[in-house]
Amino acid sequence: xxxxxxxxxxxxxxxxxxxxxxxxxxxxxxxxxxxxxxxxxxxxxxxxxxxxxxxxxxxxxxxxxxxxxxxxxxxxxxxxxxxxxxxxxxxxxxxxxxxxxxxxxxxxxxxxxxxxxxxxxxxxxxxxxxxxxxxxxxxxxxxxxxxxxxxxxxxxxxxxxxxxxxxxxxxxxxxxxxxxxxxxxxxxxxxxxxxxxxxxxxxxxxxxxxxxxxxxxxxxxxxxxxxxxxxxxxxxxxxxxxxxxxxxxxxxxxxxxxxxxxxxxxxxxxxxxxxxxxxxxx
Numbered sequence: 001x002x003x004x005x006x007x008x009x010x011x012x013x014x015x016x017x018x019x020x021x022x023x024x025x026x027x028x029x030x031x032x033x034x035x036x037x038x039x040x041x042x043x044x045x046x047x048x049x050x051x052x053x054x055x056x057x058x059x060x061x062x063x064x065x066x067x068x069x070x071x072x073x074x075x076x077x078x079x080x081x082x083x084x085x086x087x088x089x090x091x092x093x094x095x096x097x098x099x100x101x102x103x104x105x106x107x108x109x110x111x112x113x114x115x116x117x118x119x120x121x122x123x124x125x126x127x128x129x130x131x132x133x134x135x136x137x138x139x140x141x142x143x144x145x146x147x148x149x150x151x152x153x154x155x156x157x158x159x160x161x162x163x164x165x166x167x168x169x170x171x172x173x174x175x176x177x178x179x180x181x182x183x184x185x186x187x188x189x190x191x192x193x194x195x196x197x198x199x200x201x202x203x204x205x206x207x208x209x210x211x212x213x214x215x216x217x218x219x220x221x222x223x224x225x226x227x228x229x230x231x232x233x234x235x236x237x238x239x240x241x242x243x244x245x246x247x248x249x250x251x252x253x254x255x256x257x258x259x260x261x262x263x264x265x266x267x268x269x270x271x272x273x274x275x276x277x278x279x280x281x282x
Contacts, residue, residue, distance in 0.1 A: 004073040007056045008143040014060055021100050026092055035092035039282055041066075043085040043105060045078040046275040050116045052151040053108030053144065054085055057101035061085075065093035074112075075151040084276065098278065106273035108148050114271035115152035117249040122263050125256030132157035132242075134266045145269060157264050166197045166216070180209050199244070203228050210235045216264065219245035222254040229259035 007014070029035050041061075045051065051072045058068035066089030072078050084105065087094060119131045131154040137145035146156055158164040165187055175183060180198075187196050195213035200206045203224065206215055210232045217225055220243060229241045243260035248267045255263055 004055050004058075004070045007059045008147045009056055009059075011059070011063060014056065014063055017100050017104075018060060018063060018096065022096050026095050029092050029095045035090060037091045037282070038089070039091050039094050039280060040086060040088045041094045041098060042083060042279045042281075043102065044277045044279065045072075045080055045082040045084060045109075046277040048077075048079050048113075049109040049274040050112040050152055051076045051078045051082070051084055051105070051109055052112035052148045053105045056108075056144070057085055057097075057105045058087070060101045060104070061087040061089075061093070061097040064097035065089055066097060074108075074147065075153075078109075094280070102276050102278055103273075104144075106276050108144055108151075109276070110271045110273040111145060111148035111268045112151040113274055114249070114268035115149050115154045115265075118247065118252045118263070118265055118267065119152060119154050121249045122252035122256040125253040125258075126261070129256040129260070130155055130262045131247075131252070132262055132264050133268060134158075134244075134264060135160060136266045137269050149268065152268075154268075157262075164197065165191055165194045166199065167212075168199050169201065181211060184209075184211055197242075203231070206232060207235070210239060212239060214240045214242055214262070216242045216244050217260070222251065222258040225255060225260050226258040233259075 052074045054070050054072060054074050058070050061068040066087040068087040070085055071083040078084065115131060115133060122129045122131055133149040133154055134157050149156055184196055197214040197216055198209040198212040199216040199218050200209055201218050206217060206228045209215060215232060217228060225243050232239050232241060240261050241259055242262035242264055243255045244264035247255060247263045247265040252263055
């Protein structure tokens with residue numbers, strides 16, 4: 001097996017995935033009487049993709065009783081016909097791991113490929129821009145979502161509510177009109193090691209909160225981002241401007257050119273899977 005990062009899911013979590021699909025054995029394989037026959041399975045990229053989830057897929061085969069070999073680690077740019085993974089062993093082990101492993105790789109690779117496309121577009125506008133994935137993953141799959149964004153060269157906007165300060169309008173609703181400067185000072189006293197991010201929806205709100213460490217512009221057009229970035233930096237040069245809401249590969253370049261240093265996107269979470277071709281052999 002070539003060098004690869006460890007799976008982000010534990011053996012217990014991977015066993016749960018297998019048990020969901022094969023709770024009481026494989027009726028077809030057992031009934032055909034082929035369970036003990038030796039075979040081999042190979043995964044190939046049918047679509048061009050950023051491969052992801054390969055390490056988890058290999059471990060799924062190992063937990064099923066087969067021996068697996070990784071041929072393309074997660075993060076590999078894989079053109080069609082790239083061999084991603086192969087496994088050998090009893091037919092029942094190969095059939096047990098087959099579909100869950102294939103689906104996992106297709107789903108993770110779809111997300112990673114989408115994130116990589118957005119990043120490539122964004123860096124045509126600004127080579128230093130960051131693409132950050134939101135936490136709007138399918139519940140229960142955050143570890144794989146984080147892996148997919150990282151495989152693409154992107155980062156996570158936030159892993160959850162516990163480690164970041166992001167003040168939404170829904171928070172400010174409960175502040176009884178507290179001045180922005182007072183709110184920012186209070187947060188910095190309470191969490192001196194954290195940067196304060198504030199999401200705003202209008203240019204007027206952006207100027208009110210211009211002293212935030214990061215100003216997140218929600219659903220602004222690229223033209224509005226450029227205007228706000230210029231005004232905010234005239235008042236607070238150190239403030240980082242982020243753009244969020246509807247960011248995708250078609251508009252990422254425009255947002256980066258407009259002055260957004262961080263592009264916050266949900267699009268990869270909703271990306272279609274990439275196609276993985278499976279080939280069996282005796």
